[in-house]
Amino acid sequence: DAGVTQSPTHLIKTRGQQVTLRCSPKSGHDTVSWYQQALGQGPQFIFQYYEEEERQRGNFPDRFSGHQFPNYSSELNVNALLLGDSALYLCASSAKGGRGGEQFFGPGTRLTVL
Amino acid sequence: AQTVTQSQPEMSVQEAETVTLSCTYDTSESDYYLFWYKQPPSRQMILVIRQEAYKQQNATENRFSVNFQKAAKSFSLKISDSQLGDAAMYFCAYRRGGTYKYIFGTGTRLKVLA
Numbered sequence: 265d266a267g268v269t270q271s272p273t274h275l276i277k278t279r280g281q282q283v284t285l286r287c288s289p290k291s292g293h294d295t296v297s298w299y300q301q302a303l304g305q306g307p308q309f310i311f312q313y314y315e316e317e318e319r320q321r322g323n324f325p326d327r328f329s330g331h332q333f334p335n336y337s338s339e340l341n342v343n344a345l346l347l348g349d350s351a352l353y354l355c356a357s358s359a360k361g362g363r364g365g366e367q368f369f370g371p372g373t374r375l376t377v378l
Numbered sequence: 379a380q381t382v383t384q385s386q387p388e389m390s391v392q393e394a395e396t397v398t399l400s401c402t403y404d405t406s407e408s409d410y411y412l413f414w415y416k417q418p419p420s421r422q423m424i425l426v427i428r429q430e431a432y433k434q435q436n437a438t439e440n441r442f443s444v445n446f447q448k449a450a451k452s453f454s455l456k457i458s459d460s461q462l463g464d465a466a467m468y469f470c471a472y473r474r475g476g477t478y479k480y481i482f483g484t485g486t487r488l489k490v491l492a
Binding site for chain 1: 382421478
């Protein structure tokens with residue numbers, strides 16, 4: 265049973281560019297959350313997707329957007345990249361619309377913005 | 379706004395000894411959940427233990443247990459019989475009931491000495 269997978273593992277972009285990160289949830293999970301983890305910090309909640317809709321959002325600008333597909337996989341898009349967007353981006357999935365208890369995390373995508 | 383504070387950036391423990399990691403939180407809600415997550419150097423975060431605020435009994439998972447002091451808004455993690463594989467970043471997290479946003483602390487790096 266595959267856990268949460270994310271791609272790519274690492275990514276290097278320059279300021280002003282756009283980036284798309286991908287996440288496949290654990291089998292049986294229907295809810296995907298995205299987090300940004302800056303170096304030396306705890307994860308910060310970006311948003312959560314359920315039934316292909318953004319259900320809750322943290323304090324992130326509109327440059328951060330997402331999508332969930334019918335197979336429950338998800339994308340995180342960041343436009344107009346800033347140096348401060350450099351971080352580890354974590355995806356987490358859970359079951360039953362997030363009411364099923366534990367969320368499982370993926371290994372993350374390390375984004376470096378130059 | 380809810381906050382989670384971990385005041386110990388780093389802790390060390392001898393193998394087979396016991397260590398306690400501290401976490402305090404601030405909330406005016408009565409319905410919430412608390413979690414401890416472990417993030418090993420390979421980065422994939424895993425759930426160690428969870429506590430529902432309405433439960434008075436402290437949660438226990440094998441060598442891991444919590445001391446949940448609701449009035450003091452304290453949620454510490456005790457690791458007994460520490461093993462080398464326990465070395466990791468440990469994050470305390472909070473989620474308000476009925477919402478999907480997890481709020482994480484800044485983490486405590488645990489070193490286990492052989």
